[in-house]
Amino acid sequence: MTVNATWTTTTATTLTGGEVIAMDQQYVMRAWSKQGQAAMAVEKAEGIYFWDYDGNRYVDMSSLLVNANIGHQHPKVVKAIQEQAEKMCFMAPSYATDVKSLLAKKLVELAGGDMARVFFTNAGADANENAIKMARIATGRTKVFSGYHSYHGATLAASNASGDSRRFAAEIGGASGFVKFSNPSPYRDNLPFETEEALTAFYLKQLGEQIQYEGPYNVAAILLETVIGANGIIAYPKGYLEGVRNLCNSYGIVMICDEVMAGFYRTGTAFAFQQYGFTPDMITFAKGVTSGYVPLGGVIVSEWISEYFTENQLQCGLTYSGHTLACAAGLATLEVYEDENIAANVEKIGVLLKDYLEEMKAKHPCVGDVRTYGLFCGVELVLDKETREPLVPFNTPNRIMPAIYKELKDRGFSTFGRETTISVCPPLTITEAELAEVLPILDEVLTLVDATYL
Numbered sequence: 001m002t003v004n005a006t007w008t009t010t011t012a013t014t015l016t017g018g019e020v021i022a023m024d025q026q027y028v029m030r031a032w033s034k035q036g037q038a039a040m041a042v043e044k045a046e047g048i049y050f051w052d053y054d055g056n057r058y059v060d061m062s063s064l065l066v067n068a069n070i071g072h073q074h075p076k077v078v079k080a081i082q083e084q085a086e087k088m089c090f091m092a093p094s095y096a097t098d099v100k101s102l103l104a105k106k107l108v109e110l111a112g113g114d115m116a117r118v119f120f121t122n123a124g125a126d127a128n129e130n131a132i133k134m135a136r137i138a139t140g141r142t143k144v145f146s147g148y149h150s151y152h153g154a155t156l157a158a159s160n161a162s163g164d165s166r167r168f169a170a171e172i173g174g175a176s177g178f179v180k181f182s183n184p185s186p187y188r189d190n191l192p193f194e195t196e197e198a199l200t201a202f203y204l205k206q207l208g209e210q211i212q213y214e215g216p217y218n219v220a221a222i223l224l225e226t227v228i229g230a231n232g233i234i235a236y237p238k239g240y241l242e243g244v245r246n247l248c249n250s251y252g253i254v255m256i257c258d259e260v261m262a263g264f265y266r267t268g269t270a271f272a273f274q275q276y277g278f279t280p281d282m283i284t285f286a287k288g289v290t291s292g293y294v295p296l297g298g299v300i301v302s303e304w305i306s307e308y309f310t311e312n313q314l315q316c317g318l319t320y321s322g323h324t325l326a327c328a329a330g331l332a333t334l335e336v337y338e339d340e341n342i343a344a345n346v347e348k349i350g351v352l353l354k355d356y357l358e359e360m361k362a363k364h365p366c367v368g369d370v371r372t373y374g375l376f377c378g379v380e381l382v383l384d385k386e387t388r389e390p391l392v393p394f395n396t397p398n399r400i401m402p403a404i405y406k407e408l409k410d411r412g413f414s415t416f417g418r419e420t421t422i423s424v425c426p427p428l429t430i431t432e433a434e435l436a437e438v439l440p441i442l443d444e445v446l447t448l449v450d451a452t453y454l
């Protein structure tokens, strides 16, 4: 189909929903998709909701891509962006600006421990890209360990470090030094250990052995999502991350925690690692730092990395590192987290959501497992609770999961997932009443799944 030529002079505000969709279909290359398919057009968003051009309202139960942590159009952040835009939209990274200095200080304080400085990036993938680069420079080593159950972004190194199938395209032509290990996925692995400690010891032994096989002094970094996000919302068994820290300490390996999805109060604390007994050498962040209002990411580095790059030049750079408008949005977003005591809301709503999802697990044969960490929750669908056989085989294109997401969306519950885990990750500002209104949709659709696919 060819778009009507008169549209080229049409302004955004006068387009109909149908025109927006047709032009998108014709001109826009959409991520992770075959091109030319119709996308839903969104006209506006506010709080936990967004609307299509027909006035249908959707509850954003995934916080879009688990980034709209404070919901949409928060007036405080919108105002901060407007004020910064009037004052100065952008200044080059080589200059200091008030918002960049303040945001870096704030992030270092939030991260705590011996975190010292921030390198700002545009988003999450380039945060990981630069963290990997810094680890390689600081150690003089090449290999980077990362888990099969992981996603770290779509740029070349981040994609090669990612474990899920989205890395395959980046592996064409390859990038050297990326080593995958089987990071824990306890429900799926279903190993016959009596205690969590024994399970953890097994996983750590495996990782320790693999490091030996690869040559410990060739390994620059171990990169891990503190809580696995896109690949199933999975927390590591007790003691695992601390054990990885010990392995890193033994061999001088840099431990990088990817907090791009799990950070900024998603699991209840500013950063998810703060709920464990260790500190990483670097933290990568993005998404929730601005709640997505303006793209921003970065790497928070600990004292020794900071000192290394005080002695040695930092061979990293981006035109938009510390983008002024993005930093203003970040500062305002961090203020919202504090002023509205988002951590307390995550704790309160997280308990309610956990109880509800556990109820769904007890009620529905198709729900094999539910995993809940604050408002970072996943519902894993199976064909058989006993055998844990997934509803659809992994890594296989299928129509079943998209059909389930469509059923949810048609009823006003918007979310996404990977493989057979449905993400339930609402904005952290969601109220008890809003949650109570939307959750019955999930129950309804799970009933449909039981009846249709089992």
Ligand SMILES: Cc1ncc(COP(=O)(O)O)c(C=O)c1O
Residues within 6 Å of the ligand: 065, 123, 124, 125, 126, 128, 151, 152, 153, 154, 225, 229, 230, 258, 259, 260, 261, 262, 286, 287, 297
């Ligand atoms: C854990 C994690 N790391 C990195 C990324 C990449 O972030 P971005 O898409 O902002 O580049 C994502 C994106 O979903 C993510 O979930």
